[in-house]
Amino acid sequence: MIKTEMAAALNEQINKEMYSAYLYMSMSAYSNKIGLKGFANWFMVQYHEEMYHAMKLYEYVQRQGEDVKLEALATPPASFESALDMFTQTLTHERYITQSINDLMDLAQSLKDHATQIFLEWYVTEQVEEEENDNDIIQQLNLIGSNPHGLLMLDRDLSSRMTTVPTDFSKGVEAAAA
Template identity: 50%
Template sequence: MLKEKMLKALNEQINAEQYSALLYLSMSAYFNDMGLPGFGNWMYVQYQEELTHANKFFNYVIERGGKVEVKAIKQMPTSWEGVIEVFEKTLEHEQLVTSLINELVDIAIAEKDHASQSFLRWFVDEQVEEEANVTEILDTLKLINGQGNGIFMLDREMRTRVFVDTTTAAE
């Protein structure tokens, strides 16, 4: 059984993951509207990943006998100043999510909740990968100044990304 503080924090994380999903869906729409379907695809895969993360938290709360409280999701942005800003905001958001995951780990440690510590280890590792992937793309975008032929070449590369549910491999 989850302690009240851990349960509350996990429910907040479910909401944060759902917000992340819709933020990336909004970014996907933005890129498609710009005529950059590869970038749109990359963000759509991010959307799918964040939904699986939310579901992983959802199922964990239920497995541990907790009550899931699905909450309203705040409005996310729908426009940006260009490709570089989207990825700057994406990196900022992933850094926020990393801090939220770290706070969950801190709560699990304080509550001596070993099961939650074990569960959260996957998310700690996932966030390292998420930040590294976004940083790599952002660095490339800055090299090409977010425009010109380089943007079209990168867009073509982004089309090849496919969704793979990595949450099930960890179970």
């Protein structure tokens, strides 16, 4: 069983991960609207990853004997200035999530909650990957500049991204991953 303070912080993180999924779903919808189907695919894959992150937390909180407390989610933006704007916002958001995960790790360490520290190590590693992916795409978009041919080539590349996480959580995250 985890301490109440840790459970509250993990519940807050569940809601942050759910908002992340919501944000990326909005970006996917916008990308589809403007004809960037590859970008739409990339953001929808990201949506599934964020839902997986939320569900891992959800199940961990329950396995620790605590209640899951879901909050209302803020409305994400529905339109964006450009593909670069979407990825700049994505990187900013992922940095916010990274800081939140680091804060959770600090809290777990201060509470001497070794189980939660071990659990959170996966998220620490995941956030390094998230920021690296966003930075790579931002670099490509900066190289492309206003070249529509370059944008379409990147769009084609992003269309090949596939979901690598389970998407059916009806039997739980662990069962879905097996």
